Amino acid sequence: MIKFxxxxxxxxxxxxxxxxxxxxxxLDLAPGDPAKTILGEQARPEDIAALREEMGLNxxxxxxxxxxxxxxxxxxxxxxxxxxxxxxxxxxxxxxxxITLALTSTVxxxxxxxxxxxxxxxxxxxxxxxxxxxxxxxGISMPVFWMGLLLILFFSVKLGWFPVAGADQGIKSLVxxxxxxxxxxxxxxxxxxxxSMLETIRQDYIRTVRAKGLPEHEIITDHALRNAxxxxxxxxxxxxxxxxxxxxxxxxxxxWPGIGRYMxxxxxxxxxxxxMGCIIVFAIGFALINLLVxxxxxxxxxxxxxxxx
Amino acid sequence: xxxxxxxxENEQISVKKKSQFADVWKRLCRNKTAVLGLxxxxxxxxIGILSPIIFDYETQVIKxxxxxxxxxxxxxxxxxxxxxxxxxxxxxxxxxxxxLSIGVVTVIVALAAGLVLGSASGYFGGKVDMIIMRIMDIFxxxxxxxxxxxxxxxxxxxxxxxxxAQAVSAxxxxxxxxxxxxxxxxxxxxxxxxxxxxxxxxxxIFHDVLPNSLAPIIVQTTLEVxxxxxxxxxxSFIGLGIPAPRPEWGAMLSGSRSYIRDYSYMCMFPGLAIMxxxxxxxxxxxxxxxxxxPRLR
Numbered sequence: 001m002i003k004f005x006x007x008x009x010x011x012x013x014x015x016x017x018x019x020x021x022x023x024x025x026x027l028d029l030a031p032g033d034p035a036k037t038i039l040g041e042q043a044r045p046e047d048i049a050a051l052r053e054e055m056g057l058n059x060x061x062x063x064x065x066x067x068x069x070x071x072x073x074x075x076x077x078x079x080x081x082x083x084x085x086x087x088x089x090x091x092x093x094x095x096x097x098x099i100t101l102a103l104t105s106t107v108x109x110x111x112x113x114x115x116x117x118x119x120x121x122x123x124x125x126x127x128x129x130x131x132x133x134x135x136x137x138x139g140i141s142m143p144v145f146w147m148g149l150l151l152i153l154f155f156s157v158k159l160g161w162f163p164v165a166g167a168d169q170g171i172k173s174l175v176x177x178x179x180x181x182x183x184x185x186x187x188x189x190x191x192x193x194x195x196s197m198l199e200t201i202r203q204d205y206i207r208t209v210r211a212k213g214l215p216e217h218e219i220i221t222d223h224a225l226r227n228a229x230x231x232x233x234x235x236x237x238x239x240x241x242x243x244x245x246x247x248x249x250x251x252x253x254x255x256w257p258g259i260g261r262y263m264x265x266x267x268x269x270x271x272x273x274x275x276m277g278c279i280i281v282f283a284i285g286f287a288l289i290n291l292l293v294x295x296x297x298x299x300x301x302x303x304x305x306x307x308x309x
Numbered sequence: 310x311x312x313x314x315x316x317x318e319n320e321q322i323s324v325k326k327k328s329q330f331a332d333v334w335k336r337l338c339r340n341k342t343a344v345l346g347l348x349x350x351x352x353x354x355x356i357g358i359l360s361p362i363i364f365d366y367e368t369q370v371i372k373x374x375x376x377x378x379x380x381x382x383x384x385x386x387x388x389x390x391x392x393x394x395x396x397x398x399x400x401x402x403x404x405x406x407x408x409l410s411i412g413v414v415t416v417i418v419a420l421a422a423g424l425v426l427g428s429a430s431g432y433f434g435g436k437v438d439m440i441i442m443r444i445m446d447i448f449x450x451x452x453x454x455x456x457x458x459x460x461x462x463x464x465x466x467x468x469x470x471x472x473x474a475q476a477v478s479a480x481x482x483x484x485x486x487x488x489x490x491x492x493x494x495x496x497x498x499x500x501x502x503x504x505x506x507x508x509x510x511x512x513x514i515f516h517d518v519l520p521n522s523l524a525p526i527i528v529q530t531t532l533e534v535x536x537x538x539x540x541x542x543x544x545s546f547i548g549l550g551i552p553a554p555r556p557e558w559g560a561m562l563s564g565s566r567s568y569i570r571d572y573s574y575m576c577m578f579p580g581l582a583i584m585x586x587x588x589x590x591x592x593x594x595x596x597x598x599x600x601x602x603p604r605l606r
Contacts, residue, residue, distance in 0.1 A: 018447035141588035146580035245454025
């Protein structure tokens with residue numbers, strides 16, 4: 001198992017190198033002179049030239065990339081053009097907020113999706129099945145930012161239950177963003193749970209258990225669910241990328257002080273090092289969560305665990 | 310003698326092809342939700358084509374009218390007017406053409422690139438496969454929306470850059486689907502036969518391999534149009550999408566944010582339009598998947 005984790009971590013290195021190179025290359029295409037951005041339009045040309053030299057902007061692409069990577073492995077994400085503060089500090093300060101939102105929305109998604117998917121499968125082709133699948137289709141089709149706006153409209157503006165934006169009211173502030181983002185993920189999870197549950201309850205061993213006279217709820221929870229959850233875990237893992245993208249939009253709607261919102265503000269301020277830092281942190285997080293999901297399979301499915309050895 | 314048998318064989322093939330298409334069509338028609346999806350998609354395409362003809366862009370879509378701002382829905386303005394006095398219904402309808410055309414163009418670009426990369430990868434295997442797929446893995450290691458944001462943030466937001474950004478994030482998905490589909494037919498006997506009579510690799514790929522691996526590609530294409538439209542709306546919502554004043558659903562929703570307290574109707578219709586579009590494309594895509602591959606049912 002440990003050998004497997006090490007192997008996977010080593011395999012991550014070339015991917016992360018590729019990702020950073022790609023992102024660095026794309027953002028390097030951005031027009032405009034960073035030195036001019038920092039000093040302002042009225043700056044004297046010789047000052048700009050001096051700053052360009054100091055920042056190493058005149059070096060070839062590969063040298064600048066190498067320098068960035070050298071700093072990155074030491075945990076340094078560069079310096080913001082706007083505030084002249086280290087990007088790393090800004091990102092670290094916001095990371096807990098983004099992680100909290102990601103975790104709570106995943107919990108919301110699972111709490112909504114599992115019952116919907118399981119009951120839809122058990123009561124296949126009934127009204128309940130139809131309704132729950134319709135709800136999950138809505139989840140796929142509603143843009144997360146529209147869902148967010150509607151939640152703000154009804155629960156903040158009309159009912160006044162939750163704050164409209166920000167994170168200064170603790171759990172109360174967290175509810176609406178988590179529901180908006182969670183609702184989006186619920187859809188795929190519910191649909192997969194339903195179809196894998198349908199497949200599982202038709203298996204021979206379930207028929208055997210039923211023939212033995214076990215009560216229905218025990219058949220479902222103790223025997224069917226455990227096997228049916230394997231594809232569900234896969235989908236939860238696959239959704240993580242979308243969730244990170246969705247969290248950028250959700251943070252923007254609810255003015256949630258996370259990395260996504262910081263990234264958007266940095267883009268608007270043309271603060272390239274900050275944008276770069278945010279995307280790198282997202283990409284590394286994405287890779288690590290994917291690894292984690294792979295490891296979780298092993299705990300659910302002994303057949304997969306056997307392959308790790 | 311040989312010639313005669315070749316002709317009859319050709320006829321048989323064309324007859325069989327027709328019946329296969331009819332078969333798929335019949336299965337699709339039996340699926341009520343898929344038909345609903347198809348009907349809505351056709352309606353949306355009609356709206357997309359007709360609205361630029363019916364409405365004048367300069368005077369009806371983008372012209373500000375400060376005597377008419379923030380009117381609630383009425384007979385004259387069924388969806389109301391926005392903060393600049395523009396009719397929200399006309400803008401919502403007009404935005405259909407923007408979103409659909411960008412969605413379709415992006416997917417065509419991504420599909421073309423994905424077809425070339427994926428079929429090369431799946432057909433040749435070995436080193437070619439490894440190099441192409443490792444590069445695709447790097448693109449897939451960045452969540453699609455973030456990659457698109459990164460590209461637009463760097464190049465600036467114009468419609469062309471938006472298409473590039475979305476296409477780049479969609480190419481790896483197509484390459485993967487095509488590669489998988491090609492690999493399943495690569496070793497079949499008719500491909501071997503084509504190789505035996507000395508057909509060129511490109512001929513085999515485009516003549517024999519791809520037509521037989523179309524099903525998953527068609528499904529992926531339909532679903533990807535939905536993804537791209539949703540993503541463009543998202544980018545526009547955070548100000549990185551379609552530049553103003555051209556109407557776009559996400560941008561319209563973003564504009565409605567400041568008025569949500571007193572003019573909540575403003576955030577209803579563009580959102581509904583996005584939802585209906587994505588919903589119908591998803592219904593159609595799911596229906597096509599079932600119709601093209603009955604084994605999956």
